[in-house]
Amino acid sequence: MRALPQLKPMALAAALLCSVGSAAAAPTQAELIRMLEKLNQRVERLEQRNADLERALRDSRAQPQTAQSTVEQRLQTLEQQQEHIAKGLENDTISEKEPELVSRLKAVEMQSAGMLATARKMGVLDGISAGLSLTTVAHKPYGVDGANSELNYRADAYVSLPLARVGDVEQKVFAQFRLGQGIGLNDLPVFSRPNATAFRLQGGLRADDSVALLAQAWYQADIPLPLGGFKPRSKETLTVNFGKMDPFVFFDQNAAAGDETRQFMNTVFVHNPLLDAGGDIGVDANGFTPGLRLSYSNITSKPQSWRVSLGMFGAGEKGSNYERSLTSPLLMLQAETEQRLFDGLPGSYRIYTWSNPQAIHFDSSVAGTEHHTGWGVSADQRVGDGVTLFGRYGQQMQGHVRFDHALTLGAEVNGSYWNRGGDSLGLAGGFLKTSQAYRGATGAANGERVAELYYRYRISRQFELSPNMQYIGNPGGDSSAAAIKMLGLRAQLSY
Known part of the structure; x- marks a missing residue:
């Protein structure tokens, strides 16, 4: 300028x-x-x-x-x-002399690594289920000379582990361990066994020995049908099981009478009497056997569904304990369906038949094995918000058995009717008709009558107490024998 x-x-x-x-x-x-x-x-x-x-x-x-x-x-x-910052990031340690940004960044990285490790562990555990239960029973009989009260316990631990999928096929492995002491009142002169929870490992062990047993260990594969189809739209499934198992897990199930640790304890109400108390199931002395099961299920009309299952199990003195292969197995075929009756309330209906070529004569003096066949029905149906009715029927078609017809009926009522939603009341009655061969050999012309009443009182989610009353009339089919009455108390811990 x-x-x-x-x-x-x-x-x-x-x-x-x-x-x-x-x-x-x-x-x-x-x-x-x-x-x-x-x-x-x-x-x-x-x-x-x-x-x-x-x-x-x-x-x-x-x-x-x-x-x-x-x-x-x-x-x-x-x-x-x-x-x-670059020098601070060269090592993994956190120092107070580092810039604040570096310290915070390392802290975030450590937290992220911890969360990632936890997520990986959860991913590995995804699908795993496990459980533990302890059942203790005290029983006192009345009407039996020389019989004392009995105390027993049984512990069960199980785990179900999923395996990696093969295409659309889902797989898993199931294992169960069992131990216990005490045989309960199951040595009374009756057809039925009053305490199905009693367990003691057989094999010459002393009464004060308590040894764990690998009760079940089997594999399962669920294959959606048709093969090569679109799995989310599949309404049909083929299931394959093989390994050591309890056949009653897959056959003769019942929602109201199938768990002796929480429902009825007498064996005639837990399973079909001809198979369990009668012995036609053919399992080993501990109640398990090797087996193979194929099952086809169809849910096209869901919630109505149906399933057909075929089972092949080791039977007899050697076939059930891995001393022989499945050359003469117990065969079972079952058809079942779930229906919605009584204003849409669910119910399950099963009919099945069995063939056991390794059965034995009711008279222990008769050596050798014989072929037994029979059929049965198991049904449970809800008829109210808290009432479930159940029934079983079994008929022996072939073989020399102590009783050849069995009928059991009962009901389980939920405690919500008296403001105790976690409680349940169960009442059941049964009749075991002696077979003609048994009547001719022993003169026991009348059938055994069984009744049971229990109340399951929930103290907490993991602890329940169940007072129990049982009545056995004409024990062993003998009308001249006095009726047997029993009082019991069952404590159930589960996790």
């Missing part, structure tokens, strides 16, 4: 006088003095303004250098911080 020319005051005054003189009369001396003062003030302001502009010009020329210096300093600071 150009500087304004500086004019001398006197020159300005002379020029002013000339211009004024040419235009009008000469001003007075006082007027000239005032005019000179005004002019002098304007010149001073112009000089001040000129100085301000020159100073601003100098500052504007020096400013880029100052800004450049500031930017360079900030860049150096950032580079130093970056270097510290």
Whole structure:
């Protein structure tokens, strides 16, 4: 910017006088003095303004250098911080001398690693189920000379492990361990066994020995049908099981009468009497056997569904304990369906037949084995919000057995009717008709009558107490024998 020319005051005054003189009369001396003062003030302001502009010009020329210096300093600071961060990230330890950003980043990484490890563990455990139960029973008989009260316990532990899928096929392995002591009142002279919870490992062990047994260990594969189809839309499934198993897990099931640890304890109400109390199931002394099961299920009309199952199990003295192969197995065929009756309430209905070529004669003096066949029905149906009815019927078609017809009926009522939703009341009655061959050999012309009443009182989700009453009339089919009455108390711990 150009500087304004500086004019001398006197020159300005002379020029002013000339211009004024040419235009009008000469001003007075006082007027000239005032005019000179005004002019002098304007010149001073112009000089001040000129100085301000020159100073601003100098500052504007020096400013880029100052800004450049500031930017360079900030860049150096950032580079130093970056270097510290890089050095801090070179090791995994956290130090208080590190930048705060590094410490927080390492802490987040450690937390993420811990969460990832937990997620991996959960992924491995996904689908695994396990459980543990302890059942203790005290029984006191009445009407039997010389019989004492009995105490027994049984512990069961199980685990179900999923295997990796093969295409659309889902697989798993199931294992169960069992141990216990005490045989309960199962040595009474009756057809039925009053305490199905009693368990003691057989094989010459002493009564004070308690040894765990691998009760079950079997494999299962669920194959959606049709093969090669779209699994989410599959309504049919083929299931394959093989290994050591309890046949009653897959046959003769019943929702109201199938768990001796929480429902009825007498064997005639837990399973079909001809198979269990009668012995036609053919399992080993501990209640298990090697076997193979094929099952086809169809849920096209869900919630109504149906299933057909075929089982082949080791039977007899050697076939059930792995001393022989399945050359003469127990064969079972079952058809079942789930229906919605009584205003849509669920019910299950099963009919089955069996063939056991390794059965034995009811008279232990008759050596060798014989062929037994029979059929049965098992049904359970809800008829109210908290009432489930059940029934079983079995008929022996071939073989020398103590009783050849069996009928059991009963009901389980939920405690919600008396404001105890976790409780249940069970009542059942049964009749075991002696066979003609047994009547001819022993003279026992009447059938055995059995009744049971229990109340399951829930103390907590894992602890229940069940007082139990049983009545056995015509024990062993002998009408001359006094009826047997029993009082019991069952304690059930489960997890």
